[in-house]
Amino acid sequence: MENRKEMKTWLNNLGLNHPLVIAGPCSAETEDQVVKIAHQLKETDTSILRAGIWKPRTRPGNFEGIGAIGLKWLQRAKEETGLKIATEVANKNHVELALKADVDVLWIGARSTVSPFIVQDIADALQGTDKIVLVKNPVNPDLPLWLGAVERLHDANIKNLGVIHRGFSTYEKTKYRNNPEWQIAIDLQNEFPDLPLILDPSHIAGRRDLIFDLCQTSLDLNYNGIMVETHFDPNNAWSDAKQQITPSSLDQITVDLKIRKETTKASDYQECLQNLRVKIDVLDQQILDALGKRMRIADEIGLLKKKNNVAILQSKRWNSILGKMIHLGKEQSLSEDFILKFLKAIHEESIKHQHEIISD
Numbered sequence: 291m292e293n294r295k296e297m298k299t300w301l302n303n304l305g306l307n308h309p310l311v312i313a314g315p316c317s318a319e320t321e322d323q324v325v326k327i328a329h330q331l332k333e334t335d336t337s338i339l340r341a342g343i344w345k346p347r348t349r350p351g352n353f354e355g356i357g358a359i360g361l362k363w364l365q366r367a368k369e370e371t372g373l374k375i376a377t378e379v380a381n382k383n384h385v386e387l388a389l390k391a392d393v394d395v396l397w398i399g400a401r402s403t404v405s406p407f408i409v410q411d412i413a414d415a416l417q418g419t420d421k422i423v424l425v426k427n428p429v430n431p432d433l434p435l436w437l438g439a440v441e442r443l444h445d446a447n448i449k450n451l452g453v454i455h456r457g458f459s460t461y462e463k464t465k466y467r468n469n470p471e472w473q474i475a476i477d478l479q480n481e482f483p484d485l486p487l488i489l490d491p492s493h494i495a496g497r498r499d500l501i502f503d504l505c506q507t508s509l510d511l512n513y514n515g516i517m518v519e520t521h522f523d524p525n526n527a528w529s530d531a532k533q534q535i536t537p538s539s540l541d542q543i544t545v546d547l548k549i550r551k552e553t554t555k556a557s558d559y560q561e562c563l564q565n566l567r568v569k570i571d572v573l574d575q576q577i578l579d580a581l582g583k584r585m586r587i588a589d590e591i592g593l594l595k596k597k598n599n600v601a602i603l604q605s606k607r608w609n610s611i612l613g614k615m616i617h618l619g620k621e622q623s624l625s626e627d628f629i630l631k632f633l634k635a636i637h638e639e640s641i642k643h644q645h646e647i648i649s650d
């Protein structure tokens with residue numbers, strides 16, 4: 291699969307002058323709930339109403355979705371509000387029922403994206419559809435697996451594709467329910483700049499107070515839209531109560547979000563930017579020169595160790611470098627996390643060089 295301008299056609303055809311907003315309850319609970327939320331969302335920037343009908347839960351015993359009856363409620367909401375409707379599909383049966391109910395947007399959930407078997411079954415069932423199909427990232431941080439799922443759909447002649455970034459599972463507890471790992475979405479955009487990319491801040495955050503900041507970060511990273519779980523009574527939602535917000539909070543978020551343009555031709559901006567980028571280019575060159583010089587010294591140490599039959603790894607020395615550099619980094623407003631990543635990469639390369647020298 292290659293990037294093509296036409297990947298964005300379905301999004302452009304919506305004719306929006308703001309990022310795409312997909313919103314609606316985590317789960318369809320009752321007919322009244324779905325229809326009421328749809329009417330409230332109609333008054334916001336929302337174009338697509340979402341609701342889970344079949345809910346994959348981590349552990350059994352939680353509400354697992356209302357099932358096919360919910361599709362009728364979505365259809366009614368669509369008729370009354372004109373919003374497009376979206377739901378998650380996880381197998382051939384779901385696909386058939388959703389297509390029969392004329393669901394406009396089908397998404398593949400994170401737990402399905404991890405399995406090429408499941409994705410292939412869904413792709414086969416969707417073969418050639420003109421519906422919009424969105425692929426959530428797999429639960430594990432694996433870009434090829436995510437793109438592989440999109441490719442399977444693309445190979446099934448499905449043209450209206452997009453991806454949803456919902457974050458990645460981690461064993462350690464962080465402030466997020468699912469770690470954003472923004473770099474993965476940045477790498478995805480580098481490879482497929484025209485594949486519509488939508489943020490699901492609800493599943494990344496797991497709690498409503500983080501949703502605004504996540505949305506703002508995504509817009510600063512050129513995402514094309516957001517998918518936000520909304521409910522008129524979030525605290526009493528049957529699933530994911532902590533991460534849902536009211537339609538009016540969503541409305542406020544879209545008002546407060548700063549939508550930045552991809553770039554501008556304004557001459558003062560271009561001139562200033564050019565000057566600053568020249569400075570960065572010079573510094574990048576200096577950093578590379580310094581890294582090259584450092585590596586040649588590590589090579590000399592490697593030779594010395596070889597002659598004297600000394601081990602490559604010198605933990606005491608390495609820890610003292612780390613401690614000193616973290617301290618110096620702080621003086622330059624560089625985070626400990628960054629300094630650690632940066633130095634570890636240098637150390638790894640240094641060890642690789644010395645290993646080649648010693649085993650030569």
Ligand SMILES: O=C(O)C(=O)C[C@]1(C(=O)O)C=C[C@@H](O)C=C1
Pocket residue numbers: 588591592602603604605607608611636637640641644
């Ligand atoms: O000081 C050494 O012994 C080195 O080989 C240099 C170096 C480094 O790159 O800084 C590399 C490997 C050791 O684990 C410690 C430090």
